[in-house]
Amino acid sequence: MRHLPTLLITTLLGWSGHLTTHASAIKVADVAAFNAAVPNLHPGDTLVLAAGSWRDAQLVFKGTGTEQQPIVLRAERPGATRLMGLSSLRLVGSYLVVSGLDFREGYAPNGGVIEFRDDKKGLANHCRVTECVIDNYNRPIGGSDDKWVHFYGQYNRFDHNYVAGKKTVGVTMVVELPTPESRENHHRIDHNFFGPRPRLGSNAGETIRIGLSETSLTSSRTVVEENYFYHCNGEVEIVSVKSGENVVRRNVFEECEGSVVLRHGNNNLIEGNYFLGNGKTQTGGVRIINAGHKILNNYFADLRGTEFRGALVIMHGVPNSPLNRYSPVHDVAVENNTFVNCSNIELGAGKDAERTQAPANVTLTNNVFYGPQMPQPFHVFEDMSGLKFTHNLLQASGSGPNIAGLEAATFTVQKSADGLLVPVAKGAPKTDIRRPVTAAEAGPRWFRPAAASADTRTGRVLPVATPADLLKAFQTAKANDIIELTQPGIYPVPQTIGVTVPLTLRAKAGVASRPVLLGSNAGQSVFTIENGGKLRLAGVAFDGKGVGAAGLIQSGTQPALEHYSLWANNCAFYGLTDGTGHVFQATTATFADTVQFANCLFYNLAGSALSLATETKDKGTYNAEYVILRNCLFRNVQGSALELYRGGNDESTLGPFLTVDHCTFDNVGGAKSPALMLTGVQWTDIRNSLFNKSGVASAAIKYQELGKSKNRLSNTNFSQSGKVVASYPPRTEKLTYVTTAFAAPQKFDYRLKTPTPQLPVATDGRPVGFVKQ
Template sequence: MKRLLLLTPALLMGLSLFAGTITVKNVTELHQADKNAKPGDVIILANGEWKDAMLRLGSKGTKEKPITFIAQTPGQVLITGHSNLKIGGQYLIIKGLQFLNGFAGTNAVIEFRLNKDQLANNCRVTECSINEFNNVKRMNENYWISFYGKNNRLDHSYFRNKKNMGVLIAVILDDERSRENHHSIDNNLFDGRPPLASNSGEIIRVGVSQHCQFNSFTNITDNYFKECDGETEIVSIKSGGNIVKNNLFRECQGGVVLRHGDNNTVENNIFLGNYKDGTGGVRVINKGQWVVNNFFFACRGVDFRSPLSVMNGIPNSPAHRYVQVTDAVIANNTFYNCSAASFCEGSDAERTLPPDNVYFANNIFYNTKDTNIYRVSDNMSGFAFSSNTASSAIAQALPAGFVKAAIQAASNNIAPLPAQISKKSAAVPDSIQKVALNRLGHKLPAAVGFGNKGTLQSVYQNAVTASGPVWLRASAKGRWTGMQVPVAECSSAEEVYAAIGRKEPIIIKLTGKEYMLDRPFTIQSHVTFDGNKATIRFSTPAIPAVFMVNGGGHLLLYNLMAEGSNVKAKSFICSDTSGPSNHYNIEMRASGVQGFDRMRGCESIFFSHKSTVADSVIFAGNSFSDNNADIIVMAEEKDDKGYYNAEKILIGQNQLKNINGVLLNVYRGGNDESTMGPKLIFENNTIEACKTPGSQPLISLTGVQQTKVISNTFKNANPQGVVLGYKDIVRARHLLEGNSFKDSGKVAENGFVENRDKAN
C-alpha cells in the first residue's frame, strides 16, 4: 500500500490556501462540515473537551485531495465520556485526537466503517491517542480499533493500558470488501497492557478462525510494543499473507503467533525480553510461514511462550484448529541467552502431526545461561537443519546441521549482539532464494545470524524516537510515584470514612479500640492501615465486607490485630462486587485475625468476587487463629473459560491455627492456554489443627498455572481428608518441596506436580 503523506504544519497551511477550511466547535457542526466537505477541505476541531461525542465521518476525498479532520492543537481535543469515532468515507485523514477519561461501550473506540453498508477505504488515523479508555466493567468487551474496508492506515498513534475484555486492534475480514485489504499499522506506540487474566488480551489480531483461509495482506511495521502482557498472543495472525516487520517488542509476556492462515512473514523484529519471565518471540502453525532475520534477547518464556515455538498439528485438521506446520523457513535469526526453543510444541493425543519440510538454517544460539537450546516433544525428522551455530559451552548433544563454536558478542547500548558468522553459512537452495526475492524483496543473507549492529540500531531507534504522536511522550504522569504520603490518625469509623474519601495515597493509623461500621471501608487509592499491634474490634451489620477494594485500589494492612466476633459482614476483605476493568492489589503483613465466625455471617477473611482481577495478593507474616471461616477464596470464576482473579499470589510465613474452613481456594477453569496465571507461592507457613467442615481440601488449586508449595509445616491438618488438592485440564507447573506432614491428610497430586518430598 502506498502510504498517505504525513501532514506537517507547513503542508497544512499550504492546503488551507487552496481548499476550504472550517473550524467546528461541537459534534453538530462537525457532522454538517463532513456532509458539505469537498476533496481537499480541512476541518479543524476546536480545542477543548468533547464529551459524550459520537463522531461520524462519511465524506469522500480523493487520492490527490484527501479531506482532513485535524485537532486545532494536536492532543488538545479531548474526547471524553461515552464516545467513539466511526469512519465510513474515502480518502479521509483524522489527526491529533485524544481519547481520555471515557469509554466506548460495545462499540470500538475508532471503527473504520459507519455501518455494515458503508466501510472506510483509503482512510488514515494518525497521531491520535487512546489512553485507558476502558469500559467500566472488565467483562464488557469491545475493541479500541476495528479495521474494515481496504487500504486504511493507523500510524504514529499511542495506546495505553486496555484493561477490559477485547482485542485492542482487530482487522475484520467479514466479506470481500475487507479481504486482501492491504491495511497498514505502523509507527505506533503500545505502552503496556496488563495481564487480562483471560483470553482476548491481544494487542493486534488480524482475522478470526472462521475467516482464516482468506488473505488479509496487512502490514504491521515499525511499531513499539512495550510491556504488553495481556496474554500469550501479543500479535495474533489468523489470516494469510501478512507481514510483521521492523517492530520492537520490549519485555512483553507473549509474542507473535501465526495461529491461522498461510504464508505470513515475520522479519527484522527485535524481541528484548531482558530476562523477564514469560517473554516470548514467535509461535509457528500452518503452511508457508517465514521467520527470518529476527533478534531475540533474553526471552525467557517456555512452552507456548518460548522464544521460538514450532507446533504440532492435528491430522485432517479443519482450518480453524491446528493445521500442520509445513513448508516453513526459519533462517538467519539470533537468540541470545534465551530459554529453549520448542519443536513439536503441544504434542498430545490430538496434536499428533509433527512439523514437516521446515528449512531451519543459519541461526545463531548464543547461550551462557542454559544447558539446552531447544527441546523437542515429538519426531523432528521434518526439520532440515543446516549451518546453525550454538555456543560451544552448550551441553546438549545437537543433530547434524548444528555446530558448536566460540561466538563473539559485541556490546552496545541496546543489547549484546553476537556477530554474524560468514564462514559457516549454508548455501541456501535456489528454490528458496527465488521465493525470497519475490516475498522479501531480497535474498536471504549469506551469513549466519541476525543482521548487524546497524539493523539493530535502526529498528530500535525508530521505535523509541519515531513511534507514537509527535505531541505526546509516554510518561508516568498521574501515577503514584512514592511522593510524601499524608498520615491520618483515626479513632472511629467516621474518621476512617472521611480519610479514605480522597483519591490520593494515605496512611491511616488506627488509634481506637473498636470501629463500628455501617458500610465497608471502600479503598480506591493506595491506602495503608497501621494498627500498631493493638487488638482492634470491628463491628458490622450484614454488609459485603469490612474492607472493600475497588478497581485501582491498593490496600495494605500492617500490624493490625483484628478481632471479629462482632462482624456480620460476609467477608473481612473483599474485592469490588461490580467487576471493574481496573486491577487492584491486596497486602496483609505482620497482622493477626481471630474470632471471625460464619455462624454470625462472616464466611471468609478474603473473598475475590467474580470478574475482578488483582495484580497481586500478598499475605505475609500473619497469624490466623480460632476462626470458623474460610481464609482466602478466589474461586467464583466458574465459567470455565480460563478466567481467574489474581495474577500473583504470595502466602508466606503465616501461622494458621484452629481454623474450621478452607485455607486457600484458587480456581481457573477451562482449557484456554493463552494466559500465564495465576502464579502461586505458598511457603514457610505453619498449619496446625485446621480442617474443612465438609469434604473439601484445606488447599484447593484448580487450573493454577504455576505453583510452588515449599517448606511448609502441616500438623493435624485435615487428618481424615485432603490437605492439598491439584486439578488441571491444561498443562501446569507445580513444585512440592521441603514440606512436613504430621498427622495430616493426603496430597491429591496429578501429572503436573513435581513432588520432591516424595523423591526424598
C-alpha cells in the same frame, strides 16, 4: 525512519491541506456544524474541528476524495481537539485522512473508538488515521467486550498514533475479514506507539488481531511494521495472526509479556523484528502454528517467557484440525535469527491428547543462539524428525540437544550503536544491527507519554489512638498515606471501609500487642478494596465474630477496570463463626495483581480462610495473577486454607501463579474441603511446609487440573494428613510422611516438640514449616 506519502507532507508539517484552487477549509465548532458540513465536502477540502472538548461526539466522516486530493479531517491544532464522553469516529468512503485528534476521558458506546466503516455496507477504502491518541478510553465496567480500532474495507492506514491503557475485555485493534470487500485488504499499521496494556486475566487481551479462525484460510495481506510495543501484557498473544499472507516486520517489542503468534492462517512473514525482554518475566518472541510461514532476520534478547511465551515456540498440532484449533506446523522456514540470553526455545510444544501431530518440514538455518548463562535453553518435546537444522550456532553454559546442524560455537560479543549485544562467531564479519524504531520515533510528534516509574511515594502518617478516629482517618486519607494505630486494644468497625487508593494500615512500632479490628456489622465486611485500590496491612489483628457471611476483607462489589492488590504482614485473623465468610474473598469481575500474606496467623475459622474462586464461567478467567503465602500458620480452619480457581482450558493466559513457602497447616480442612483446593491453577510452587491432621477427610492438597499446568511440591512433610490428589501428579522432591508434634501450639510455638531428623530441611536451610516472628 518515517516515510510519509508526498501528498500529506504539507498537511502533516504545516497542518494545512494541499488544496486545489477549488478546495476549501471549513472550521466547525460542534457536532451539528460537523454533520451539516460533511455532505458538502469535495476532494481537496479540509474540515477543521475547533480546539476544545467535544463531548459525546459520535462523528461519521463520509466522503469521496481522490489519491491526489483527499478529504482531510483534522484538529485545529494537533491534540487541541479532545474527544470525550461517548465520542467515536467512523470513516466511510475513500481517500479520507484524519489527524490530530485526542480520545480520552470517555468510551465509545456502540463499538469501536475508530472504525473504518459505518455499517455492513458502508466501508472505508484508501483512508488514513494519523497522529491521533487513544489513551485509557475505557468502558466503565471491566467485563464489557469492546474493541478500540476496527479495520474494514481495503488499503487503509493507521500510522503515527498512540494507543494505550485498554483495560476491558476485547482486542485493542482488529482487522476484520467478514466479506470479500475486506479481504486481501493491504491495510498498513505503522509507526504507532502501542503503550501499556495491563494483564487482563482472561482471553481477548491482544493488542492486534488480524482475522478470525472462521476466515483464517483467506488472505488479509495486512502489513504491521515499524511500530513500538511497550508493556503490552494483556495476554499471551500480543499480535495474533489469524489469516494469511500478512507481514509483521521491523517492529520493536519491549518488555511485553507475550508473543507474536501465528495462531491461524498460512504463509505469513515475520521479519526483522526486535523482541527485547530486558530479563522481565514472561516476555516472549514468536509462536508458530499452521503452514508456510517465514521467520527471518529477527533479534531476540533477554526473554524469560516459559512454555507458550518462549522466545521461539514451534507447536504440535491437531490432525485434521478444525479452523478454531491448532493446525499442524509444516513447510516453515526459520532463518538468520539471533537469540541473545533467551531462556526458552520450545520445539514441539503443547503436545497433549488433542495436539498429537509433530511439526514437519520445518527448516532452521543460520540462526545464532547465544546464552553463556543459559544452561538448557532448548526444550525438545517428542519426535522432532520433522525439523531440519542447518548451520545453526549455539553457545550455552550446558550442553544443547544432540541435533545435527546445531553446532557448538564460541562468540565474541560486540555492542551495537544503540546498546544491543551482538554475538559474532570467530572469523565472521561484524554485524550492524540497531532497533528499527524507537519510542521517540513512534507515535504522534505532538504527544509523548509520561515516563513510567515505580510508585515509591510515601504519604502522610495519620496517627489513630481511638476507635472514633479510625473511620475519620480513612475518610480523609489520600493516596499512599499511612494510618498508624498507636495503641493496643479493640477498634470496632461499624461500617465497611472502602479502599480506593494505595493505603497502609499498620500498628505503631513498639505497641505491646496487635491492635484488633472488630467487624461489628453482620452484613458488612471490614474492608473492600475497590477499583484501583491497594491495601497494605502490618501488625494488626482482625476479629471476625461480628461480620457473618461478609467476611473480613473483599475486593469490590462492582466490576472493576483497575487492578487491585493486597499485602498483609505480621497480622492475625480469627473468630469467623459463619462458615460462608472468609478472611479474604475475591469477587467476580475484579482482578488482583498480587494477593500476599506473610508471617500471618489464621485460626479458629468456621469456613475457608482465603477464597479466590468466583470466576466460574470456565473461560480461562481467574481472580489474581500472583497469590503468595509465606511463613503463615493456618490452625483450626474448618474449610480450606486457600481456594484458588481458574476454569476452562483457554491458553491465552498463564496464571494464576501460586507460591506457598514455610507454611504450617494444623487441623485444616473438612469432609469436602482440602487444606489447599487448587482448581485449574497454571503454576504452583509449594515448598518447605508442614501439614498436620489436615485434609484428613478430603485431601491435603487437591490439584484439580483442567488442562496443562506446571506444579512443584517439595521439602514438605505430611503428618496424619490426607493425600495429595492430582490428575497429573506434580513434580515432587523430598516429601516425607512423619508424625510430628509441636512445642506449644496454643501459644503459636510451632517448633517441633521432638526434633525429627527424617524431616527434610527447607530449601533455604531452615526447618520446614511456620516460624513464629
